[in-house]
Each structure stands twice: as C-alpha cells, then as structure tokens.
Amino acid sequence: MKQKLIAGNWKMNGSLAANAALLGGIQHGLAQAFNGRKAQVAVCVPAAYLSQVQQITQGSGIELGSQDVSAQEQGAYTGEISCAMLKDFGVRYAIVGHSERRQYHAETDALVAAKAQRALAAGITPIVCVGETLAEREAGKTEEVVKRQLAAVIHANGHCISEIVVAYEPVWAIGTGKTATPEQAQAVHAVLRAQLKAATEHSDRVQILYGGSMNAANAAELLAQADIDGGLIGGAALKSADFLTIIAAAAR
Ligand code: PEP
Numbered sequence: 105m106k107q108k109l110i111a112g113n114w115k116m117n118g119s120l121a122a123n124a125a126l127l128g129g130i131q132h133g134l135a136q137a138f139n140g141r142k143a144q145v146a147v148c149v150p151a152a153y154l155s156q157v158q159q160i161t162q163g164s165g166i167e168l169g170s171q172d173v174s175a176q177e178q179g180a181y182t183g184e185i186s187c188a189m190l191k192d193f194g195v196r197y198a199i200v201g202h203s204e205r206r207q208y209h210a211e212t213d214a215l216v217a218a219k220a221q222r223a224l225a226a227g228i229t230p231i232v233c234v235g236e237t238l239a240e241r242e243a244g245k246t247e248e249v250v251k252r253q254l255a256a257v258i259h260a261n262g263h264c265i266s267e268i269v270v271a272y273e274p275v276w277a278i279g280t281g282k283t284a285t286p287e288q289a290q291a292v293h294a295v296l297r298a299q300l301k302a303a304t305e306h307s308d309r310v311q312i313l314y315g316g317s318m319n320a321a322n323a324a325e326l327l328a329q330a331d332i333d334g335g336l337i338g339g340a341a342l343k344s345a346d347f348l349t350i351i352a353a354a355a356r
Contacts, residue, residue, distance in 0.1 A: 112341025129344025169197035187226030277316025293331035
C-alpha cells in the first residue's frame, strides 16, 4: 500500500527565524514518535527560503517543494523560477495550479498543464491542484470543473500522468476554516481516480491529496477515506504541533 503524503504549503509566510523554529519543532517531533509507522512529508516554501530549508532539512526525510514553477525553460521571464533552478536546491515537488495562482495570476488550465509538463521533464513531481469555487459547487458543476482541470494536465502529459500528485482543493475550503466533509471529499477523489484510471494503467500510483482547512482535528477522518492519499496543508502547516498531528494521522 502506498504511503500517504502530507505536504505543507507555507504560502507567503515565514522568516529565517520562524522557519528555523518551525522546522526544528517538526524534526524533533518526527524523531520522537511514530513507532516505525511512516508517511511522506514535504514542505513547499517561499522561493526565497529554498536554500535555508534545504540546509536545515538535509538528511531528515522531509522533502522540499516549491509553490510554483515556470512553464518556460530559461530566458527573459522576469520574476520566474525555472525547474533547473529548483533542482539546484534539491526540490522534489512543485505545486502547480494552486487556486491562489489561478485567481490572482490568471493561470489557465493550459498554463498549469504546461507547468506540470515542464516539471515532469525535469524530474520534479508536480502537485497539480484542482477544485471548484463555491458558486460552481452550488451550481452542481463540481465534477465538470475538476475533470476539466485535470483533463488539461492528462492531455499534455500522456503516459507520464502516473508520475503526478493531484490535490483536490475546493476553493471555498481554502483558508476559510470550512472543510469538505469526508464524504464530499471522497466523492470528488473517486471521480478523479476514475479519470486517472481511464488515462493510465498505473493510476493507483497517483497520490490524490485533499486540501482545504485540513487540521489536527479533522485530518484523521479525511485521511481514512479510500481515495484520500494525503493532504496539502496551509494554515496548519505553520504550527509544528498541528502539522505533526496530521502526519501522525497519515502514518501507518
Ligand atoms: C492550501 O493553501 O493549499 C490550503 C489547503 O490552505 P488551508 O489548509 O489553510 O486551507
């Protein structure tokens, strides 16, 4: 059975001092507990801190992730960060298509697919975010929206699709304290799993994470669902005790 993945998305939070304290707490907790039970753990940090976090986490088993990556290889793209640059810092994961990027930076399905493609080609695992807004859910369009978003990535990536991680993040649950119920989340995860199954014979390999106000109190129930293979954690990833509780719920 595949291990679950718990990935923290720090968003635009942190400082040299705060990062060191947070990672110290997480590493201390990971060394103490779990009795051989295991989950994969990653932190997706602001680009400015990749070097710091790489140094602190080296050899700890905590994987490093970025919160975005350019769809371009290199060149005159001011402000962008390439896969090769991320590789220089040992980055294993890159979040692509987070709803905050789709909303505030007008990222399209096609751009998200191109970013995923660029990451895969470089040996970085894209964590592809999909999810509906509240208006889309209320209009009964949840399935249509997440399938459209994932289809673009499947179309661009062909058989490599089994190498991605998917994160189902209902937009109305991100940073709002409103979590999808385990049943609501599982229903969408099952839809995504079926879509992956139609695209690759290795669909079972793909980890489908839930994200959207997952926290220390609700993680166990969400992670117990058949098609929930981990979590993408925002706010609760900034408190070591909460992050550790979520990791413990995922470990087996
Ligand atoms: C996220 O940013 O991906 C996220 C899930 O945030 P939060 O856990 O704070 O809702």
